[in-house]
Amino acid sequence: MHIPDGYLSLQTAVPLVVAMVPIWRIAVRKVKKNLRKREVPVLAVGAAFSFTIMMFNLPIPGGSSAHAVGAVLLAILLGPWSACVGVSVAIIIQALIFGDGGILAIGANCFNMAFMMPMVGYLVYKMVKGQANPVSTRGIIAAAVAGYMGINVAALCTAVEFGSQYYLFQAADGTPLYFMYPLKVAVAAMMSEHLIFAGPVEAIVTSLGMFFVGNNYPELIVRKQAVAFKEGAADNV
Amino acid sequence: MFRSFRKLWMVLGVLMLLSPLGLIATGTAFGEWGLDELIGEVGFVPTGLKKMSHLWSYVPMEGYSIRGFSDTFNQSSLGYIGSALVGVMLVVLIISFFYRIAKE
Numbered sequence: 381m382h383i384p385d386g387y388l389s390l391q392t393a394v395p396l397v398v399a400m401v402p403i404w405r406i407a408v409r410k411v412k413k414n415l416r417k418r419e420v421p422v423l424a425v426g427a428a429f430s431f432t433i434m435m436f437n438l439p440i441p442g443g444s445s446a447h448a449v450g451a452v453l454l455a456i457l458l459g460p461w462s463a464c465v466g467v468s469v470a471i472i473i474q475a476l477i478f479g480d481g482g483i484l485a486i487g488a489n490c491f492n493m494a495f496m497m498p499m500v501g502y503l504v505y506k507m508v509k510g511q512a513n514p515v516s517t518r519g520i521i522a523a524a525v526a527g528y529m530g531i532n533v534a535a536l537c538t539a540v541e542f543g544s545q546y547y548l549f550q551a552a553d554g555t556p557l558y559f560m561y562p563l564k565v566a567v568a569a570m571m572s573e574h575l576i577f578a579g580p581v582e583a584i585v586t587s588l589g590m591f592f593v594g595n596n597y598p599e600l601i602v603r604k605q606a607v608a609f610k611e612g613a614a615d616n617v
Numbered sequence: 618m619f620r621s622f623r624k625l626w627m628v629l630g631v632l633m634l635l636s637p638l639g640l641i642a643t644g645t646a647f648g649e650w651g652l653d654e655l656i657g658e659v660g661f662v663p664t665g666l667k668k669m670s671h672l673w674s675y676v677p678m679e680g681y682s683i684r685g686f687s688d689t690f691n692q693s694s695l696g697y698i699g700s701a702l703v704g705v706m707l708v709v710l711i712i713s714f715f716y717r718i719a720k721e
Contacts, residue, residue: 384649386663386670417719421618424712425625428705432632435681435701437642445642466712473707478700479676484669542648549665557665559648569647596624 381446381538381570382474382489385482387559388541389549396541397487403495404468410461419458422600426454427466431473433585434480438577444569446578449493452501452530453589456514456523457600463498464490488541492534501530501586514601515594520587527586528579535574542566618713633701637694678703 385393415423430450437445454463468490474480481489509522543563546556559566594601619626645654652670655662678684681700687693 381646382649384651384670385672386666386668387648389665390669411715412718413720415715415719417716417721418621420713420716420719421621422625423715424618424709425622425629427712428708429625429629429632431704431708432629432636432701435636435697436632436639437646439642439644443644445644445646447639447646465715469708469711470704473704473711476673477676477678477704477707478681479673479679480681483673538648551664555661556663558663558669559666560659560661560663566648573647592628593625597622 381449381493381535381574382471382481383485383538383541385484387482387545388485388488389545389558390484391549392541392545392558393482393484393488395487396491397484400468400487400490400495403464403491407461407464407468410459411465414459415462419600423454423458423462423466426450426457426463427469429589430454430467431470434470434474438581440573440577444573446573448527448578448582448585449497449531449534450582450585450589451493451497451534452505452527452582453523453586455498455502455530456505456526456586456590457593460498460502463502464494467494467498488538492537492541496537497530497534500533501526504529514590515598519594520591523590524583524587527582527584530586531582532571532574532579535570535578536567539563539566539570542570618709618716629705633698633705636701637690637697640690640693640697 433450434447437447440446449467451463451467454466471481471489471494472486475483475486505522505526508525509519512518540563542559543561543566545559546562549557551557650658652662652667678700682693682696683699687696
């Protein structure tokens with residue numbers, strides 16, 4: 381889902397970078413306001429987890445590949461704005477150091493995977509989980525559904541960004557200048573890959589992650605009971 | 618930083634060591650074809666795409682590999698694990714700046 385440079389026109393890539401600036405500002409402000417010092421290592425390990433999980437390419441029949449992102453797990457654990465910061469950092473490092481995703485496309489890639497995905501995933505999680513305990517069956521299912529929905533919304537955004545180029549930017553002879561297939565081809569390809577392959581993997585990663593954290597660090601997922609949270613408890617484990 | 622949540626760091630370490638599993642998928646993701654792959658995949662290279670594609674050519678570890686060290690699967694695997702290490706260290710370094718501004 382990492383759009384390389386050249387697949388989006390300047391007129392698409394630049395506005396998406398511009399759109400990300402206020403989103404990043406809000407995200408950093410929210411993190412500053414809400415994240416406690418002892419939670420910073422969780423954000424660090426979470427962002428590093430997202431970076432690493434994106435390296436696990438899944439083979440897709442027909443010679444393509446896709447991967448999970450981990451953004452919804454971060455969103456559930458630390459809030460969607462922290463997830464936005466963590467996944468954005470991973471995406472920027474991927475572009476600058478490893479050439480995975482373009483430089484001008486950082487705006488688009490962060491919008492899709494570091495903004496839309498954690499926001500949608502977080503909302504779906506809240507809706508499905510309701511008042512249930514995060515580590516109850518319903519809580520774990522909610523995490524799976526949220527991961528599945530989150531990555532598919534990101535894939536749909538990517539497909540729309542791709543597909544729109546075909547209509548908007550053509551050379552004088554009618555050949556596409558940037559992304560070269562119409563919207564329905566982009567949507568069909570991106571969505572079949574993510575609805576059938578990457579989506580279920582994201583669902584498993586998200587629910588397994590919640591199960592693991594819930595069993596090992598329950599204090600991380602019962603933030604509402606922060607009052608009862610013993611000072612420094614997280615530092616002793 | 619690493620003393621707390623040790624089990625999470627351990628899981629991350631295991632994933633980094635297992636990351637070469639991601640190399641089993643040899644196909645390029647949809648819409649991420651390089652200039653050399655476009656002819657085969659699409660049939661032509663769009664002119665605007667070609668112009669913009671090399672906007673940034675200072676990528677030190679292109680495609681999660683060590684330059685000149687990806688002839689065999691073993692070499693690629695080592696390059697991949699090395700990339701995971703470099704990437705994770707940079708991500709952790711950047712996020713750790715938040716430790717200064719986060720509240721107690």
